[in-house]
Amino acid sequence: ARKWGNSSDCTTMPRAHGASDAAATAGDASPEPADGPESAAAAAAAIADAAAPPSCSVCLECLSLKRELRVQPCGHLFHRSCLLHWLETRESIRFQLCPNCRQEIDAVKNHHGVDHPLYAECLGPSGKPTKNQVIENNMVRRMTMERYLETYIEKITSTCANTQTDHDRFEASGRVGTWLEDCMEEMGKLEERMQIYIEMHAVYRMGGMRHGDEVPTEWNYREEVIKLKTEQLKEEGQTLESLSRQTNQSAHRFQTLQAELQSIQQSGPPSPNSALTINNLAAVAAPATAEHLLPPAPVRLAEPSPRQRVRALNEAIARQMSNTERAADAAAAAAAAAAAAA
Numbered sequence: 001a002r003k004w005g006n007s008s009d010c011t012t013m014p015r016a017h018g019a020s021d022a023a024a025t026a027g028d029a030s031p032e033p034a035d036g037p038e039s040a041a042a043a044a045a046a047i048a049d050a051a052a053p054p055s056c057s058v059c060l061e062c063l064s065l066k067r068e069l070r071v072q073p074c075g076h077l078f079h080r081s082c083l084l085h086w087l088e089t090r091e092s093i094r095f096q097l098c099p100n101c102r103q104e105i106d107a108v109k110n111h112h113g114v115d116h117p118l119y120a121e122c123l124g125p126s127g128k129p130t131k132n133q134v135i136e137n138n139m140v141r142r143m144t145m146e147r148y149l150e151t152y153i154e155k156i157t158s159t160c161a162n163t164q165t166d167h168d169r170f171e172a173s174g175r176v177g178t179w180l181e182d183c184m185e186e187m188g189k190l191e192e193r194m195q196i197y198i199e200m201h202a203v204y205r206m207g208g209m210r211h212g213d214e215v216p217t218e219w220n221y222r223e224e225v226i227k228l229k230t231e232q233l234k235e236e237g238q239t240l241e242s243l244s245r246q247t248n249q250s251a252h253r254f255q256t257l258q259a260e261l262q263s264i265q266q267s268g269p270p271s272p273n274s275a276l277t278i279n280n281l282a283a284v285a286a287p288a289t290a291e292h293l294l295p296p297a298p299v300r301l302a303e304p305s306p307r308q309r310v311r312a313l314n315e316a317i318a319r320q321m322s323n324t325e326r327a328a329d330a331a332a333a334a335a336a337a338a339a340a341a342a
Contacts, residue, residue: 057100058082066182067166072107076100080110081182087120089127096120121152129196130219132212145209149201156194163187203228229341236338243331250324257317264309 054063056079067080076098078086087096098105124133138148167183199221203209208228 056082058086065176065178067110067179070109071098071105072109074098074101074103079182081186083108084120084186085127088123089125090122091124093122096122126218128218129193129200130216131200131209131224132216134200135209135212145204146201149197149204153194153197153201156190156197160187160190160194163190199224207232232341233338236334236341240331240334240338243327243334247324247327247331250320250327254317254320254324257313257320261313261317264313 055061056063058078059082063077068077069080069083070077086099090096097103123129138145163183163186167180170179196219200209203224206228208224
């Protein structure tokens with residue numbers, strides 16, 4: 001949203017757009033001689049236009065019917081509601097320009113002629129917040145989604161309070177009904193918009209509002225919650241399927257180890273390895289003239305006993321069973337959580 005207000009360039013009030021411009025032009029230009037009835041009719045129309053009250057160039061209705069805003073620096077004057085609608089329905093902030101002259105807006109003045117801060121969101125043609133538009137705007141501002149939504153809820157709350165104050169003041173001063181209706185319409189629009197932001201905030205806390213839709217649609221809280229829960233259940237199902245595969249693999253490994261253990265328990269003691277004596281080694285490594293070396297005792301390769309092999313297999317089976325039980329407990333916990341969420 002673009003913010004205008006509190007600008008040092010807004011100390012003077014430019015003349016009103018429309019009638020005042022025409023009147024100034026009529027006063028500066030020298031009158032030309034009439035050439036006939038057509039010229040007389042044109043002159044009469046010019047005088048009537050100059051005498052007519054100024055109007056909003058967006059809706060073409062009299063400016064005095066509603067609250068107004070003057071755009072700076074160009075000085076064009078519009079109904080507040082018309083200018084807000086124009087700015088909020090733009091696709092991008094770079095298109096938030098003066099409706100008349102397409103100049104950039106530095107600041108605005110309210111109907112009292114004082115600086116007035118104005119927040120105009122870019123909401124697109126619908127004029128309402130959509131998920132895609134909010135995500136895109138948030139990416140530009142580089143804020144967390146939660147903080148972005150909370151910021152706009154605070155801004156809307158403040159604007160609603162100011163609009164209610166205007167309504168009460170206009171009612172006490174006896175303003176025409178169109179001024180009161182203007183305030184009521186703006187408060188209704190802001191309340192509807194704030195409700196959308198509150199719903200988006202709730203969906204974000206549930207785990208949604210992380211990516212936009214392929215086809216942009218208007219915001220619908222119920223459909224968003226259903227879509228979010230469906231995605232979460234799908235992810236839980238994939239997790240359970242993965243855990244189930246791991247459990248089956250662990251069970252197969254457990255059965256294999258158990259079969260190996262039974263085979264070892266049923267088999268006899270292993271045959272001893274053939275002995276390698278130092279004489280054999282000396283015949284290869286020592287020279288034939290090394291007669292002073294005494295032949296040492298024969299050396300045998302160490303091998304685990306059957307008891308040691310059984311103990312090692314039992315430990316491996318125990319570790320595998322522990323891993324299987326942990327995987328099963330995790331799968332059961334995930335299934336219980338999914339059932340509770342459903």
